[in-house]
Amino acid sequence: MLDVFCHWLQATPLSLLISTHFWIIPALQTVHILAIASVISSAFMIDLRLIGLVRGEQPADEFAARFLPFIWWPLPILALTGALLISAEPARSLENPSFGIKMALLLGAITVTLLYQHRAAHLGRALRVGIGCMSLLLWTGIVLAGRWIAYTQP
Amino acid sequence: MPSLHPILQFLQDTSFATAIREGDSLFPWIECVHVLAITFVVGSIIAVDLRLLGLASRDRRFSRLNAEIVPLTWSAFAVALTSGFLLFSAKAVQYAANLSFELKMALLLLAGLNMAVFQLLTIRGVRAWDSGPATPLSAKLAGGLSLSLWIGVVICGRIIGFTMTDISS
Numbered sequence: 001m002l003d004v005f006c007h008w009l010q011a012t013p014l015s016l017l018i019s020t021h022f023w024i025i026p027a028l029q030t031v032h033i034l035a036i037a038s039v040i041s042s043a044f045m046i047d048l049r050l051i052g053l054v055r056g057e058q059p060a061d062e063f064a065a066r067f068l069p070f071i072w073w074p075l076p077i078l079a080l081t082g083a084l085l086i087s088a089e090p091a092r093s094l095e096n097p098s099f100g101i102k103m104a105l106l107l108g109a110i111t112v113t114l115l116y117q118h119r120a121a122h123l124g125r126a127l128r129v130g131i132g133c134m135s136l137l138l139w140t141g142i143v144l145a146g147r148w149i150a151y152t153q154p
Numbered sequence: 155m156p157s158l159h160p161i162l163q164f165l166q167d168t169s170f171a172t173a174i175r176e177g178d179s180l181f182p183w184i185e186c187v188h189v190l191a192i193t194f195v196v197g198s199i200i201a202v203d204l205r206l207l208g209l210a211s212r213d214r215r216f217s218r219l220n221a222e223i224v225p226l227t228w229s230a231f232a233v234a235l236t237s238g239f240l241l242f243s244a245k246a247v248q249y250a251a252n253l254s255f256e257l258k259m260a261l262l263l264l265a266g267l268n269m270a271v272f273q274l275l276t277i278r279g280v281r282a283w284d285s286g287p288a289t290p291l292s293a294k295l296a297g298g299l300s301l302s303l304w305i306g307v308v309i310c311g312r313i314i315g316f317t318m319t320d321i322s323s
Contacts, residue, residue, distance in 0.1 A: 026309075026313055029312050030309050030312050033189075033193065034196065036193050037194070037197035041197025041200075044226075057218075066214075140190060
């Protein structure tokens, strides 16, 4: 079923356009990485603040609010560049275990981010540290799984 | 670069470089660490650049934002440098001859120079613009240059993956 979809997607004009112009894939990947840079640096700043490794004069929730837009607004860019990269070589990711892991971790990271976005001010210290660590691990896992897509091709 | 060749070959023949080159998963794992560190370095530097350009964090004192972010940027840079050196060592001769790699190193050097000029000279006058959203031309120039150079570093880094044989893109 997935295989049929991959073959169909690969035959679309969009897929052909991307895969026959050698510079489009590295260009899309560069935009993808720059958007990830925004997400990772912002998420890590918040996580380190939640854990208590970064001290700020602002309370954790105000600190988080400053960096949160730089997590949320790159996400549509990541979805778009990611979707275009998939359309160029569907089987490379859709049938790749690393890609599945990356998407599962992404779901987790978004859930944790939403959690502290709405609850950071009301969390006890232990819970704040726990959520900070969880977010740190999830975002790290996303980058690692993303890089492994290149090495675990079906 | 013929004069560098013996050094590159020596580096490539060290036991750790050989282990990275010949191992099944050592290279990808070090690459993961490298990419993770670079995303933090680039993302955090761009945050400072956007403040210098007056495009973000306009209500934050520049000196506070700088003090909050830059120490972490340096830690991540140390990780990126170490992991990058290990990756380089695995195929030192081939990387040194790769145009994208050479360009990446040149851009890194320029980014460092730009930062040195900013931190040693431009920042002396920070009091005049520390708290306001408007920044002087020298600060905007430093931010704009830094932003462009680091984007260039990422572009070159990505192209290396496509122009080195034997290494997965």
